[in-house]
Amino acid sequence: MIGGNGDRVLRLAARHADIISFSATAFDVHGRGMYILTERQMAERVALVDAELRHQGREGVQRNVIVLRAQVTDDRRAAIEDYFRFLRGTMSPAQIGSLPAVLIGSPEQIAEQLLARRNRFGFTYITVQEKSLDTFAKVIPMLT
Numbered sequence: 001m002i003g004g005n006g007d008r009v010l011r012l013a014a015r016h017a018d019i020i021s022f023s024a025t026a027f028d029v030h031g032r033g034m035y036i037l038t039e040r041q042m043a044e045r046v047a048l049v050d051a052e053l054r055h056q057g058r059e060g061v062q063r064n065v066i067v068l069r070a071q072v073t074d075d076r077r078a079a080i081e082d083y084f085r086f087l088r089g090t091m092s093p094a095q096i097g098s099l100p101a102v103l104i105g106s107p108e109q110i111a112e113q114l115l116a117r118r119n120r121f122g123f124t125y126i127t128v129q130e131k132s133l134d135t136f137a138k139v140i141p142m143l144t
Contacts, residue, residue, distance in 0.1 A: 003064065005037070007048060014052035014061070019125060021064040022046070024101030036068065036091070039120075042100040046121050064125035065117065068101045070132035072139065076105040103139075111142035 002013035003021025013020040022045055025034045037045065046063075053061060073079040080093045083104065087096070096102060100117055103110045117123050128136045 010049050011052045014049045019062040019064055024068050039098045062124045063122045065123045067128045070103045070128045070136045072135045079104045107138045107142045110139045
C-alpha cells in the first residue's frame, strides 16, 4: 500500500502499489495550513491515478480512503452542523455532507455513503481512526 495526496506519490502508487490509499487532506500551497478534499478534488486525485494506471497497463489495483470522521447518529443534520462549527465555517454544511472522507449518519446512511463513494471513486478499502472503531463497527453489518 502506498498513499498520499500529491501527484508524485499517487503516480508512484499507481506504478507499484497493490493498494492505493487516498489521503483526504492536503496542505494549502499558500501556507495557510491543511484542508479537507472536497468531492471534486478527490475526483481529480482519482482521475490522476486512473490515467497513470492506464499508462502503466495495470488493472486490479485496490483503492483505500482514509476517513477523517465517522460518526453514527440518528440526527445527521445536527451532527453535520456540529462539524461545521468544528471546521469554523470553512465549508458549508452541504459540502461537509458530501466530503468523501467524512461519514456521518445512521449505520444505514453511512453504508449508503460508502457504497456511493465506492461507485464514484472505486474505494474498496476504508480506514477509520482508532477512536472511531466502535462507532464504525455498527456500520459493518450494513455492508454485507
